[in-house]
Amino acid sequence: MNHLVVFIRYSVYILILFALFILLYIVLRRIYQQVNDKRFNLRYVQIEEGLLNALSTPGPESAVRLAEEYKRFPDVLTKLLLDYAKLLSGPEREQLKIIFRIALEKKSLRDLRSRRTIRRLRATRLLGFFIDPLKMGSMLKLLEDKPIVRLAAVQAISQLPTTETLPLVFTAFEADSCPNIHSYINVIFSLGGIAEVYIREALKKPISLEKIALLIELVGAIPLRSLYPDILSFADHPEKEVRIKVARALGGLSIPDSVPVLIRLASDTAWEVQAQAVKGLGRLKSPEALDILTEAFFSKNWHVRFNARSGLMSLGEAGVKRLEEISQQTRDSYAAAMAAMALHDLNLSCEQMNP
Amino acid sequence: MRIKAFVNKKAPETRKSDKNFIPEPSREKSPSPEDSSSLMLVLEEDAEKATPGLEKEMKDRLSTISEFKLKLENLVDSALDEFVKVQALDLRIATLEKGLSRKAAKRRQKKSRPAPGETGKLDGFLPEEREKESLKQEMECLQTIKHLLKSMNNLPDLLAVASSPRQPGAMAGPVNGKKKILIVEDDPISRKLLNHFLEKENYTVLMAASAEEGFQSIGREKPDLILLDIMLPGADGFQFLSRLKENEPGPPPPVFVISSLAQESDIVKALQAGAIDYILKPFSPQVILVKISQLFKSSR
Numbered sequence: 337m338n339h340l341v342v343f344i345r346y347s348v349y350i351l352i353l354f355a356l357f358i359l360l361y362i363v364l365r366r367i368y369q370q371v372n373d374k375r376f377n378l379r380y381v382q383i384e385e386g387l388l389n390a391l392s393t394p395g396p397e398s399a400v401r402l403a404e405e406y407k408r409f410p411d412v413l414t415k416l417l418l419d420y421a422k423l424l425s426g427p428e429r430e431q432l433k434i435i436f437r438i439a440l441e442k443k444s445l446r447d448l449r450s451r452r453t454i455r456r457l458r459a460t461r462l463l464g465f466f467i468d469p470l471k472m473g474s475m476l477k478l479l480e481d482k483p484i485v486r487l488a489a490v491q492a493i494s495q496l497p498t499t500e501t502l503p504l505v506f507t508a509f510e511a512d513s514c515p516n517i518h519s520y521i522n523v524i525f526s527l528g529g530i531a532e533v534y535i536r537e538a539l540k541k542p543i544s545l546e547k548i549a550l551l552i553e554l555v556g557a558i559p560l561r562s563l564y565p566d567i568l569s570f571a572d573h574p575e576k577e578v579r580i581k582v583a584r585a586l587g588g589l590s591i592p593d594s595v596p597v598l599i600r601l602a603s604d605t606a607w608e609v610q611a612q613a614v615k616g617l618g619r620l621k622s623p624e625a626l627d628i629l630t631e632a633f634f635s636k637n638w639h640v641r642f643n644a645r646s647g648l649m650s651l652g653e654a655g656v657k658r659l660e661e662i663s664q665q666t667r668d669s670y671a672a673a674m675a676a677m678a679l680h681d682l683n684l685s686c687e688q689m690n691p
Numbered sequence: 692m693r694i695k696a697f698v699n700k701k702a703p704e705t706r707k708s709d710k711n712f713i714p715e716p717s718r719e720k721s722p723s724p725e726d727s728s729s730l731m732l733v734l735e736e737d738a739e740k741a742t743p744g745l746e747k748e749m750k751d752r753l754s755t756i757s758e759f760k761l762k763l764e765n766l767v768d769s770a771l772d773e774f775v776k777v778q779a780l781d782l783r784i785a786t787l788e789k790g791l792s793r794k795a796a797k798r799r800q801k802k803s804r805p806a807p808g809e810t811g812k813l814d815g816f817l818p819e820e821r822e823k824e825s826l827k828q829e830m831e832c833l834q835t836i837k838h839l840l841k842s843m844n845n846l847p848d849l850l851a852v853a854s855s856p857r858q859p860g861a862m863a864g865p866v867n868g869k870k871k872i873l874i875v876e877d878d879p880i881s882r883k884l885l886n887h888f889l890e891k892e893n894y895t896v897l898m899a900a901s902a903e904e905g906f907q908s909i910g911r912e913k914p915d916l917i918l919l920d921i922m923l924p925g926a927d928g929f930q931f932l933s934r935l936k937e938n939e940p941g942p943p944p945p946v947f948v949i950s951s952l953a954q955e956s957d958i959v960k961a962l963q964a965g966a967i968d969y970i971l972k973p974f975s976p977q978v979i980l981v982k983i984s985q986l987f988k989s990s991r
Contacts, residue, residue, distance in 0.1 A: 388887040391976070419880050426975030525953070557954055588956070 379412045387416060387435075391428045399431045403438035410443050414458055421465040429465075436466040448474055456485050464492025472496065479508050483516045487523075494523045497530055506534040510543055517547055524554055532560050539566050549581045556585025564591055571597050576606045583609050587616025595622045602628050607637040614640055618647025623654060630658050633671050641671065645678050656682065870987055873897040873914035875905035875931065876949070877923050881972075885918060885949075888976040892984075902926035906934070914944050916983060921950040921961065932964035945986060949974060 383406050390398040406413055417440070421432055436444075440462065447459035460478055467475070478489035490508045493501045505527075509520050524531050535551050552570060555563045564586075571582045583601045586594040598620070601613035614632045617625035625647065632644035648655040659682075662675035872894045876882045882898050889896045897912050899905040901924050908914070917935075921928035928948060935943045948961045951972040958969045968982060 384883070388884070391884075392888055392891050420884070421973075423881055423884060423973050424975065425973040427977060428975055429973070559955065 376412060379409055383412055383416055391431050396434050399434040403435040407439035410440055413439055414462055418461055433466050445474060453482060457488055460485060460488040460492055464495050469496050487516055487519050491523055494527060497527055502534055506538055517550060525557060528558055532562060536563055536566055545575050545578060549577050552581040552585050556588030559588050561589050561591060564589055579609045580612055583612035583616055587619050590619055595620055595624050599628050602632060607640055611639040611643050614647055615643040618643060618650050621650055626654055633662055634668050645674055649678050649682060869893055869895045871895045871897060871912055871914040873908050873917045875899045875917060876920040888980060892980055902931040905931060917944055917946045919946050919948050921948060921952050929960055929964055932966060936965050
C-alpha cells in the first residue's frame, strides 16, 4: 500500500514537472519566434528601402551593391524578391534579376534538393521568376514532387514557354490530381494564344470531366476563337457542368455563328446552362435572340431573368421596345417591375451621356 | 533671387541669339542714297530674304518663351514647397516655445513650493533640464534653417500669394504646385512601390487601401489622378469607377486602372466605366511615370 502511494506521488510529481517543462518550452519557443520575426521584419524594412532606391536608380551598380551588402540574409532577400518580382516587369525586373544572380542563385539551386518542402517551394518560386533557361533542367525533377511544389514548378516552367516546356506543363496538368487542377487556370491563362494547340490536343484525350470543363472555360476566357469547333461538340454533353462551361465559353468567344447553339442551350433543362446561354446571347447582341431573351425574362429562375434583362438592355431600340411591352403586361408583375427598372436605368445612362 | 540668377544666366544667350537673327543683308554695306531705284530693289530683295528668317526667329522665340514659362513654373513650384516648409517650421517653433514656457512655469511653481523632504537644491543635470536644453538646441537649429530658407527664397510676392487664404472649393488643383495622385490599392507592397516612384518624381501621393478610403480621400484632397486596383476589399474597382462618375459634380479625376485581371472583358468593362488607361500587373513603374507625365502635359 505504502509503495503504491509513493509510486502515485512520484508519478504526479513527474507529470507536473513534465507539464511545466512543456509549458516552459512553449513559452520560450514563442518568445524566440517573436524575437526572430521582429528581427526579420526590421531587416526586411531596411533592405526594402535599399531595394526601392536601387529600382529607381538607372544602371546595375546600386543593385549589385545591395546584393553584395545583404547576401548574408538570404531568407529576407528571398521574401523581398518574391514580393516584388510578382509586381514588376521591364527594367525593374532586370534589377531584381541582378540581385538574385549575385545573392541567391547558387543557394536556390542547392535548395531544390533540400529535404525541407518549404525550402524547395521557395527556391522553385524564386527560380520561376529569375531562372536562366539553360538551367531549366534542374526544375524537371520537381514535377514529380509534392503537389504544392509541383504546381510551383509548373508555374516556373510556364514563365519560359517554349516547345520543350509547354508539353511538360500540359502533361503535368493531365496527370495531376483533382484538388490541384484549379490552380492550373492561371498558369494556362497566362500562356495565352500559344496554349491553343495543347488545349486542342488535351480536349481529345480521355481526361476527367473537371479538367475538360476547365479547358473549355479557358477557351472562352483567353479567348481562343479557333477552338470554337472543338468546344461545339461538348454542347450536348450529358454532364451539366460541361454544358455550363460551353455556354459560358461561347459567350466569351462572341462568334455570331454560335447564336443557334446558344438559343438551343437557353432552353436547356438546367437553369445554370440557361443563365449562361442567355448571358452569351446578350453579349452577342443578335436580333435573332430577341424572342428567346423575352421568353427568358419570364423564367422561374432569377439569374436567367437578370441575364435576359441585361441582354435586352444591350439590344438597342428593339430591346427597349420589348422592355416596354414587358413592363406594360400584367400576367407577371415581377417581370413588369424588373423591365420598368431596366428602362429607368437606360434613361439614366442616356441622361448621363447627353446631359 | 533664383529667378534673378536664372534671368542673368539666360539673358546673354538670348541677346546673342538675337544678334544671330538679324537678317544678313542689313549687316552688309548699304547702297548709296543717290541710287534710289536700286535701293528699292535691294530693299525688296532684302525683305524677301528676311521673311523666312523672321519666321524662324519667331518660332525660336516662341520656343524660348515656352521654355522660360516651364522653368518659371518649376521655380514657382519649388518656391511654394519651400514656403510650406517654412510654415511647418514656424508651427514647430511655436509649439516648442509653448512647451518651453509651460516647463518654465512648472519649474517656477516647483521652486516656490518644495516637496516635503526635498532640499530644494537641484543637483547637477536633472532630466527636465536636459530636455529643456535639447529643446532649446532644436529650436535654435530650426530658427537657423528657417532663416536660411527665407534668405534662399527671397520671393515675397509669391509667398504673399501662397499665404493668402484660398477660396473654399476654389480649385481641385495641387497645393505645393505638385500634382496629387491617389493610389487606391489594397496590397501594401504595390502601394509602397508606386508611392516610392511617384514621390521620387515630386508628386504628392495619397494612399487608400479600399474604395471607401479612396472616396474619403477624394472628398478631402481632390486628387489630380487616381491609380486604381480592381480587386479591392468591399466595393471593387468597377464599382468605384461608376460611383466616381455618379458622385463627382464636375468631371471626375482621370483614373488609371492597375490590375492583374487580364481578361479582355475586364479591360473593356474598366474602360467603359471611365478609366482612361488599363495597366496590367506586373508593370514597369517607369512606364506608368511616363504615362502620368504625358497625361499631365496634355491636360496642361
